[in-house]
Amino acid sequence: MNFIKREKLIASLLKHRDSPEVKVLTGVRRCGKSTLLAKYAELVEQSGVPKSNIFAKRFDAFDVPIGYEAKDLQSDLTHAIAQAQPGSFYVFLDEIQDVPGWEEVVRRLHTRQDTDVYITGSNAWLLSGELATYLAGRYVAIPVYPLSFAEYREYRQFQGASDSVDSLFAQYMMFGGMPGLFATGLPDEAKATEILTAVYESVVVKDVARRYGVRDLATLEKLSRYLFSTSGSLFSVNNVVKTLKSTGLNVTYATVDNQIDALEKAFIVYAAEQSRIRGKELLRPQRKYYPVDNGLRNLTSGFNGSDRGAQLEGIVFMELKRRGYRVSIGALPGGEIDFVAQRNAEKQYIQVTLNMTEAHTRQRELAPLQNLDSAFPRLVLTLDWYSSGVTSEGITITNVIDWLCA
Numbered sequence: 430m431n432f433i434k435r436e437k438l439i440a441s442l443l444k445h446r447d448s449p450e451v452k453v454l455t456g457v458r459r460c461g462k463s464t465l466l467a468k469y470a471e472l473v474e475q476s477g478v479p480k481s482n483i484f485a486k487r488f489d490a491f492d493v494p495i496g497y498e499a500k501d502l503q504s505d506l507t508h509a510i511a512q513a514q515p516g517s518f519y520v521f522l523d524e525i526q527d528v529p530g531w532e533e534v535v536r537r538l539h540t541r542q543d544t545d546v547y548i549t550g551s552n553a554w555l556l557s558g559e560l561a562t563y564l565a566g567r568y569v570a571i572p573v574y575p576l577s578f579a580e581y582r583e584y585r586q587f588q589g590a591s592d593s594v595d596s597l598f599a600q601y602m603m604f605g606g607m608p609g610l611f612a613t614g615l616p617d618e619a620k621a622t623e624i625l626t627a628v629y630e631s632v633v634v635k636d637v638a639r640r641y642g643v644r645d646l647a648t649l650e651k652l653s654r655y656l657f658s659t660s661g662s663l664f665s666v667n668n669v670v671k672t673l674k675s676t677g678l679n680v681t682y683a684t685v686d687n688q689i690d691a692l693e694k695a696f697i698v699y700a701a702e703q704s705r706i707r708g709k710e711l712l713r714p715q716r717k718y719y720p721v722d723n724g725l726r727n728l729t730s731g732f733n734g735s736d737r738g739a740q741l742e743g744i745v746f747m748e749l750k751r752r753g754y755r756v757s758i759g760a761l762p763g764g765e766i767d768f769v770a771q772r773n774a775e776k777q778y779i780q781v782t783l784n785m786t787e788a789h790t791r792q793r794e795l796a797p798l799q800n801l802d803s804a805f806p807r808l809v810l811t812l813d814w815y816s817s818g819v820t821s822e823g824i825t826i827t828n829v830i831d832w833l834c835a
Contacts, residue, residue: 432468433576433584433608435461441571442469447517447545451535451564453556454549456573457696457721458636459628461608462549463487463523465573469547470521478519484509485521488528499530506534522548526555536563549573552636553694574751575722576606578744578833588614598830602740603732605724618732625728629653629697636695637688648673648680649688656689656698656718657729661739663703663715663758689718697721699750704757704769706801717758719743741829742767742781745810748833749779764797777806785809785816785826798824 442465445452454462470485484506488497502522510518520538525531525548538546548555556570576584581601582594588611590597604610604621607628616624633649643649651673656664666685673680692698699721703714720726723740727733749756749770759766759778768779778801780794798807799822807822810829819825 432464433461433580433611435465435576435580438465438571438573439469439472442547443472445569445571446473448569449539449567451539451568452545452547453568453570454547454573455553455555455570455696456549456551457575457628458551458632459607459609460573460575460696460721462551462573464608466521466523466547466549470519473519478517479514481509482513482516483519483521485523487523489524493527498528499534502528502531502534503537506538517543517545520544520546522546524549524551526550526552532563539564539567551632551696552640553696554640572750574747576608577748577751578606578830581606581611582834584611585615590615594830602723602737602744603727603734605722605727607722607724610724621724621732622728625724629725629728632695632697636697637691640695641687641691643688643691645680645684648678648684651676651678652685652688653692653697654729656692657720657726660719660726661717661736661742664718665715697725699746701746701756701758701768703760706759706761706766706769706803714760719746721747738781738783741783741812744833745779745781745829759797761797761800764800766797766801776803777808778803780809781829782809782811784813785811786813791816795820795822795824798822 442452454466456462467485470483474480474483486493486505494501506520522531522535525535535546535548538544578598578601582597585592585597592600600615604616605625607625610616610621610624633653637643638646638649652669655669655672666682666689670680670682670685673685693700697720698718700716700718702716720743723743726740726743746756746768749768752772754770754772757769759769766778767781770777770779778798780798782790782794785791785794794809798809801807807824809824809826810832811826812829814828816826817828
């Protein structure tokens with residue numbers, strides 16, 4: 430498989446090269462962290478760093494002995510440092526959460542002069558456990574997500590695909606952007622089901638059930654699939670408890686709430702909370718949940734292509750996350766704005782719709798934005814190619830494919 434160019438992520442790593450912070454790459458399993466880290470290590474070596482000054486180890490690999498722990502890592506690093514030439518020493522630790530006690534080793538590495546440390550992990554526990562205590566303010570988190578549409582399009586064209594941009598986007602909307610799907614071209618439904626099921630099961634078992642001691646796998650399975658299949662809908666834990674109980678499961682509010690939290694920490698789902706744009710704050714804000722990848726959502730429906738509007742919404746939500754925005758749902762009296770995206774002092778209001786060609790659809794999507802008295806940008810993203818432009822109120826209407834590739 431050829432390396433999928435992920436230039437923005439590489440640029441982010443290069444920006445932090447030789448900085449004193451530990452660089453922490455986080456993201457769901459199989460989203461490309463290991464390949465990215467290996468490629469970056471190659472670039473470091475190609476820049477003139479002696480091979481003896483690079484220590485790279487992947488801890489979920491077959492050649493790592495069972496029972497490998499912190500003392501073994503300390504020993505391997507001590508030996509490697511002794512063999513290194515004068516100059517900076519680079520450490521790449523991939524899927525480090527599989528090594529018991531690794532936090533103490535990383536803390537000690539951080540105190541060593543001229544040592545540049547990079548680690549990856551597939552669980553938010555990486556940043557909320559002892560590492561955060563040991564390295565408070567001394568690490569930088571670099572989130573890694575499945576392929577964006579721009580990355581997917583570039584890679585498929587590199588593979589020789591001559592499909593139109595609309596066809597490529599339809600493929601992306603259906604199968605998502607997990608890099609392993611495209612090693613030999615576009616997968617068929619059977620292959621996509623096989624690969625995405627393996628991703629899903631590894632996350633649920635390794636990063637949720639095992640990490641958090643979840644024994645009720647039946648509830649976890651149904652809950653995760655429910656979150657995927659209803660993505661884009663306002664979510665109430667109480668309503669979900671009632672739904673799961675109607676299927677014969679004996680679940681509690683605490684169980685469902687804890688399992689959702691574990692799924693979020695495994696980076697397989699992300700939440701956007703309601704926020705009041707005008708008036709009093711919401712006393713009990715609801716949330717919308719989106720799977721990290723559209724392929725996982727469609728896996729639950731057997732790739733039947735249903736609810737394309739929610740699929741498009743999920744793609745836009747994850748792209749906003751890639752671009753570094755904090756995303757919430759805008760609550761207005763009698764209406765809703767799909768996304769309120771904030772990044773530092775920047776804010777924008779975004780509506781997402783499949784098309785704007787029908788008058789009633791156009792009015793429905795524009796109305797919440799027309800009712801705002803904010804000076805921040807207002808944007809409608811749509812799949813149709815005929816509605817682009819700026820309204821008399823200053824609302825920009827843009828084709829979503831153009832926006833994704835910008």
